[in-house]
Amino acid sequence: MPKSPRGLSRRLTRYGDDRFARFLREAFLQSAGLSPASFDRPVVGIASTGSDFNPCHATAPALVEAIRRGVTMAGGLPFTFPTISIHESFAHPSSLLLRNLLAMDTEEMLRALPLDAVVLVGGCDKTLPAQIMGAVSADVPALVAPVGPMMAGWDQGERLGACTDCRRLWAGHRAGEIDAARLARAQGHLMPTHGTCMVMGTASTMACLAETLGFVLPGGSSIPAVHSERLRFGEDTGRRAVAMATQAAPTARSLVTAASLANAVRVLQTLGGSTNALIHLAAIAGRAGVTLDLDEVDRVGRATPVLADLKPIGAGFMEDFHHGGGLPALMRRLSASLDLTVSAASGQTLGEVLEGWPGWTDARVIRPLSEPVAPGEALAILRGSLAPDGAVLKRAAASGALLQHEAPALVFEGLDDMMARIDDPALPVTPDHVLVLRGAGPIGAGMPEAGSIPIPAKLARAGVKDMVRISDARMSGTAYGTVILHVAPEAAAGGPLALVQDGDRIRLDTDGRRLDLLVADEELTRRRAGFRPASVPTRGYARLHAEHVLQADRGCDFDFLVSD
Ligand code: FES
Numbered sequence: 283m284p285k286s287p288r289g290l291s292r293r294l295t296r297y298g299d300d301r302f303a304r305f306l307r308e309a310f311l312q313s314a315g316l317s318p319a320s321f322d323r324p325v326v327g328i329a330s331t332g333s334d335f336n337p338c339h340a341t342a343p344a345l346v347e348a349i350r351r352g353v354t355m356a357g358g359l360p361f362t363f364p365t366i367s368i369h370e371s372f373a374h375p376s377s378l379l380l381r382n383l384l385a386m387d388t389e390e391m392l393r394a395l396p397l398d399a400v401v402l403v404g405g406c407d408k409t410l411p412a413q414i415m416g417a418v419s420a421d422v423p424a425l426v427a428p429v430g431p432m433m434a435g436w437d438q439g440e441r442l443g444a445c446t447d448c449r450r451l452w453a454g455h456r457a458g459e460i461d462a463a464r465l466a467r468a469q470g471h472l473m474p475t476h477g478t479c480m481v482m483g484t485a486s487t488m489a490c491l492a493e494t495l496g497f498v499l500p501g502g503s504s505i506p507a508v509h510s511e512r513l514r515f516g517e518d519t520g521r522r523a524v525a526m527a528t529q530a531a532p533t534a535r536s537l538v539t540a541a542s543l544a545n546a547v548r549v550l551q552t553l554g555g556s557t558n559a560l561i562h563l564a565a566i567a568g569r570a571g572v573t574l575d576l577d578e579v580d581r582v583g584r585a586t587p588v589l590a591d592l593k594p595i596g597a598g599f600m601e602d603f604h605h606g607g608g609l610p611a612l613m614r615r616l617s618a619s620l621d622l623t624v625s626a627a628s629g630q631t632l633g634e635v636l637e638g639w640p641g642w643t644d645a646r647v648i649r650p651l652s653e654p655v656a657p658g659e660a661l662a663i664l665r666g667s668l669a670p671d672g673a674v675l676k677r678a679a680a681s682g683a684l685l686q687h688e689a690p691a692l693v694f695e696g697l698d699d700m701m702a703r704i705d706d707p708a709l710p711v712t713p714d715h716v717l718v719l720r721g722a723g724p725i726g727a728g729m730p731e732a733g734s735i736p737i738p739a740k741l742a743r744a745g746v747k748d749m750v751r752i753s754d755a756r757m758s759g760t761a762y763g764t765v766i767l768h769v770a771p772e773a774a775a776g777g778p779l780a781l782v783q784d785g786d787r788i789r790l791d792t793d794g795r796r797l798d799l800l801v802a803d804e805e806l807t808r809r810r811a812g813f814r815p816a817s818v819p820t821r822g823y824a825r826l827h828a829e830h831v832l833q834a835d836r837g838c839d840f841d842f843l844v845s846d
Contacts, residue, residue, distance in 0.1 A: 352520020379728030388416025477507030496626030556759025565837030587654030606644030723754030723772025
């Protein structure tokens with residue numbers, strides 16, 4: 283049986299003459315200054331999401347250079363190639379809308395280029411999940427090199443971090459508690475270095491989950507972006523990628539199994555991680571033919587304490603987490619409930635990783651099981667007549683007094699309506715009201731991070747800090763409050779959220795995991811007869827997205843990209 287082509291002989295351009303295709307490929311490489319002596323080495327692709335529009339990835343060029351050094355040291359041939367890059371604050375209307383485009387870009391380049399293994403360089407929220415989705419579908423040996431988190435900032439003797447404190451300070455400004463001068467000064471100190479947001483937001487969560495799934499070399503998810511250790515990690519990653527290229531294993535798809543996914547769910551709960559991770563894990567799992575069971579996520583949450591004392595649930599930052607022992611130290615706390623036989627791209631099992639990890643752990647930031655930050659239920663899954671296919675609440679970041687709540691609804695028809703009315707002094711709202719935002723789901727608006735609806739200005743100025751808020755949108759992993767997200771099916775798909783009217787009573791029963799619209803069935807049937815779906819975009823990627831995106835419980839992937 284002929285050996286399958288390797289290195290530069292892989293995926294030759296179809297001219298009808300493979301020897302000519304290889305000859306031409308070599309000629310072009312010589313034009314770029316590469317000598318033929320390196321042409322038979324294993325080829326490692328380095329997918330870079332560096333972009334001037336992505337400040338979180340400003341250190342990507344240096345990290346890529348370190349990975350290249352590692353590849354070359356180990357006898358491989360590195361090729362850096364770009365894919366699109368997505369930054370949370372530089373993506374209109376929503377970064378999630380573009381996640382699947384990055385996943386497709388990554389997958390198609392991995393299918394087209396002559397590489398034996400790939401290192402995925404990313405970090406800002408949507409990038410790592412998209413890159414992993416693409417790598418799993420292309421099923422090549424893949425490692426992830428996160429760019430790493432920022433260092434924490436300081437202002438007026440207070441330690442600050444993005445974006446939990448961005449939101450807190452902004453809310454304080456809206457409430458009239460923080461003046462414009464203080465806000466402007468703090469703005470310059472919220473993000474003092476390059477890197478990803480340094481709280482346990484979506485970027486940190488996804489880096490940790492990528493490590494849990496085995497894509498990141500041990501401890502690599504938390505090294506600060508600007509530390510020299512990050513570059514040494516890059517070299518190690520490059521060296522390991524050459525070994526994977528030579529062995530053609532493990533492939534990305536082989537790392538995503540029911541067991542590794544179960545480990546990731548437990549780690550997510552113990553991190554008190556981002557609600558966005560549920561969407562991304564469901565999508566990554568779907569690419570590997572595995573299903574993320576939201577009810578199992580809830581069951582795991584009830585039995586898993588939050589041990590990472592990091593904002594927004596706790597007090598610390600990723601640099602504390604890193605110096606405190608990092609993810610392997612956290613996983614060691616949970617080792618009795620993790621599957622230690624799963625393998626990682628490092629070539630070790632999880633059990634071997636944890637056994638070899640330094641024993642010291644800072645119990646102030648990675649708490650022992652006996653002293654959790656919160657006793658459990660970081661992320662709770664709700665179901666009920668308002669969310670038949672589920673919704674999520676970051677319970678550990680919500681106000682205890684609002685977890686059992688019944689009150690009338692105040693409905694906003696999309697973001698424009700909300701922005702137009704939320705601060706209107708005549709808005710008929712009380713602190714008791716349940717604020718409802720609809721038309722902000724995957725089809726309706728690309729599911730922006732608008733679910734943490736601002737407290738109406740007149741209530742904020744009166745000292746109201748939290749209200750029950752419900753939407754088919756997402757929220758930043760750095761945010762907090764009694765915010766119910768990802769209501770599925772969304773309003774634009776005809777979910778019950780579309781039928782809510784001002785004044786309808788809504789009951790949140792967090793203990794019972796219920797979210798119900800207290801309106802009679804006959805009345806809902808009458809309202810449903812009048813429901814008209816919103817129009818969707820008529821061209822381009824936006825049309826593809828609106829026509830094929832799945833609901834939040836299925837990870838918002840495209841229906842034609844999910845594995846059988
Ligand atoms: Fe890039 Fe937070 S905006 S990680």
